[in-house]
Amino acid sequence: MTVPENVRREAERLRNLIRYHNRLYYTEDRTEISDGEYDALMRKLMELEERWPELRTEDSPTLRVGAEPLSAFPPVIWDPPMLSLDNVFSEEEFRDWENRITRELGLDAPPAYSFEPKLDGLAVALVYRNGILERAGTRGDGRVGEDVTRNVRTIRSVPLRLEGEVPAKLVVRGEVIFRKKDFLEMNRKRVQRGLEPFSNPRNAASGSLRQLDSRVTASRPLSFVAYGTAEWPPGIDSMRSLFEFLERAGLPVNPRNTVCFGARQVVEAFRKLEKEREELPWEIDGAVVKLDSAEMQRAMGTASRSPRWAVAWKFRAEEAVTRLLDIEVQVGRTGRLTPVARLEPVNVGGVTVSRATLHNEDELLRKDVRPGDSVIVRRAGDVIPEVVRSLGNPDGERAERFRFPRKCPVCGGPVIREESEAAHRCINPSCPARLRESILHWGSRDALNIDGLGGKLAEQLVDSGLVGDFADLYHLNAEELAGLPRMGKKSAEKLLEELERSKGADLERFLTGLGIPGVGRTVARALASAFPDIHALAEADVESLMRVEGVGPILAGTIRRFFGDPVTAGVVRRLLDVGFDPKGSGGVRGGGRLEGLTIVFTGALSMPRERARALAEAAGARVTGSVSGETDLLVAGPGAGSKLKKAVALGVKVVDEDEFLEMIGKKAGNG
Numbered sequence: 001m002t003v004p005e006n007v008r009r010e011a012e013r014l015r016n017l018i019r020y021h022n023r024l025y026y027t028e029d030r031t032e033i034s035d036g037e038y039d040a041l042m043r044k045l046m047e048l049e050e051r052w053p054e055l056r057t058e059d060s061p062t063l064r065v066g067a068e069p070l071s072a073f074p075p076v077i078w079d080p081p082m083l084s085l086d087n088v089f090s091e092e093e094f095r096d097w098e099n100r101i102t103r104e105l106g107l108d109a110p111p112a113y114s115f116e117p118k119l120d121g122l123a124v125a126l127v128y129r130n131g132i133l134e135r136a137g138t139r140g141d142g143r144v145g146e147d148v149t150r151n152v153r154t155i156r157s158v159p160l161r162l163e164g165e166v167p168a169k170l171v172v173r174g175e176v177i178f179r180k181k182d183f184l185e186m187n188r189k190r191v192q193r194g195l196e197p198f199s200n201p202r203n204a205a206s207g208s209l210r211q212l213d214s215r216v217t218a219s220r221p222l223s224f225v226a227y228g229t230a231e232w233p234p235g236i237d238s239m240r241s242l243f244e245f246l247e248r249a250g251l252p253v254n255p256r257n258t259v260c261f262g263a264r265q266v267v268e269a270f271r272k273l274e275k276e277r278e279e280l281p282w283e284i285d286g287a288v289v290k291l292d293s294a295e296m297q298r299a300m301g302t303a304s305r306s307p308r309w310a311v312a313w314k315f316r317a318e319e320a321v322t323r324l325l326d327i328e329v330q331v332g333r334t335g336r337l338t339p340v341a342r343l344e345p346v347n348v349g350g351v352t353v354s355r356a357t358l359h360n361e362d363e364l365l366r367k368d369v370r371p372g373d374s375v376i377v378r379r380a381g382d383v384i385p386e387v388v389r390s391l392g393n394p395d396g397e398r399a400e401r402f403r404f405p406r407k408c409p410v411c412g413g414p415v416i417r418e419e420s421e422a423a424h425r426c427i428n429p430s431c432p433a434r435l436r437e438s439i440l441h442w443g444s445r446d447a448l449n450i451d452g453l454g455g456k457l458a459e460q461l462v463d464s465g466l467v468g469d470f471a472d473l474y475h476l477n478a479e480e481l482a483g484l485p486r487m488g489k490k491s492a493e494k495l496l497e498e499l500e501r502s503k504g505a506d507l508e509r510f511l512t513g514l515g516i517p518g519v520g521r522t523v524a525r526a527l528a529s530a531f532p533d534i535h536a537l538a539e540a541d542v543e544s545l546m547r548v549e550g551v552g553p554i555l556a557g558t559i560r561r562f563f564g565d566p567v568t569a570g571v572v573r574r575l576l577d578v579g580f581d582p583k584g585s586g587g588v589r590g591g592g593r594l595e596g597l598t599i600v601f602t603g604a605l606s607m608p609r610e611r612a613r614a615l616a617e618a619a620g621a622r623v624t625g626s627v628s629g630e631t632d633l634l635v636a637g638p639g640a641g642s643k644l645k646k647a648v649a650l651g652v653k654v655v656d657e658d659e660f661l662e663m664i665g666k667k668a669g670n671g
Ligand code: IVH
Pocket: 082, 083, 084, 085, 116, 117, 118, 119, 120, 121, 122, 123, 139, 174, 175, 227, 228, 288, 307, 310, 312
């Protein structure tokens, strides 16, 4: 069925509107509508495209939300290759470079340069055909890069369609970066969600762009800045006019690019940039200086790896050479495994350094540093020192390549590598390195919701040796607890009650509490509605796990390993031993009988009030403290007073404890 004309026009109108607001926001840094209004436009367009797939165009803004994961990036060939730049590190080296230029070009006056802050991100090329973004790829080795088209499309500052007159084929080159404020904001949110923050904007940009699942990229606030084209567009004869051309086409260019005449002005601009570095909205590692004139660039030509018409003048990082003694793997409080180099102590810019981070397995493999090697160590500002690269082993024979451990070096528990991250993690919640965090998480609101189990107490429990394992929490007694600083008899008893109550938790909360990487409350809920109880889940194979919404192959593998590994399965078993019996929410279950009912307890009950509450909640009820028009059921024990009166007055159904237990199927002999 063909798309009706009015629908076609509406889609076109929405697309234009969205494009207009994108452009305002991402290239002019201002807005005319709220986020909510913007989302509404986007949703409307997605609905239309969903209903009429024919409407989907290659430049539709809806492509920005990402698509199903790929299994690998296809290669993309760059011809001419994407070049790199030669570096200089001082005024003297820069002047040498200028002298070569003036000599080779036979100039009597120094030329005009395009002076550009050197953005520290990831180089990409965007291929536009007839103004539509057709392909985007990373630089790779210069000749073959990775096709990251779907990911680049999610970057809001990349136009999916160019404006005005552009050549039939235009290859735009530029840098994918995180603006500092976007980076900080993203890290803040990650920490809030219990995720590891990214170490710096550059690694974060490269990690975010090289995601097989473009929906992950779409969730990261990346930016793009254009700094060149593979070929000069017709009529463009200088860098300055090229930037104007790119801007007219709707591409973001760096507003800090300037034109300098001769080395003296370049040196001045460089010193100024160095001073302003901290205040700039993005991270830079120096400046790129290019001949401004297209004709002069052509005359200088390119060497094999880099153009002769441009140079990168880099800020000097403080570096030193030393011997790498050993590689250790540290386990952080969130279970993250970080390889750390133990070094022969060396002075780097006035500070003695004996350890330096190797970040993660990818970095370690890329740098291929091995014990015994001579290595370059760098300190940049107050950043943790890092190993830059290996200079090989001065004694000849190199040690074996370092193998990343598959078992946690602290507890021997299983180690996994998360889908979207370079980091490895120990997933054993009882791992001593993670124990304090695990306990805190176990007691948190979305998990077992244990009142009084805060950070300080978790720390004391672990430090005092009272809790060395996740299930030890349930073997604590009032005397032990009351002996802890700032813990009275009353609060000790209260905590024990809370712990007791928590044993009635359903599968969703239990799973959330285990803190399996990737299993937050949402996934836990989906799993809890797909499996009747913890035993069924623990025995489920990867295929059945993958049938659950939100569970992909990698997460399914993680869950499988969690329940299959003796160390982590042991944690679960010990929790079941102390009385947990978490049930799912779907299919056959004892609960659900009070689904949707709002209930109130009053008077004396034979069990702790919290236990009654947990039972009611497990059966699907909402428990509140006072009787109102919304109350469906009052459970009244001996001594009930005003609540009972009010319930009767309002015509609310009243039952006693026995009847309540019967209703939820927990009456003796029944469940
Ligand atoms: S021009 C053929 N301009 O620096 C010219 N590069 O060290 C190639 N970079 O791979 C690059 N800002 O990722 C150019 N204004 C700028 C740049 C820039 C950052 C990066 C780019 C390149 C690397 C070379």
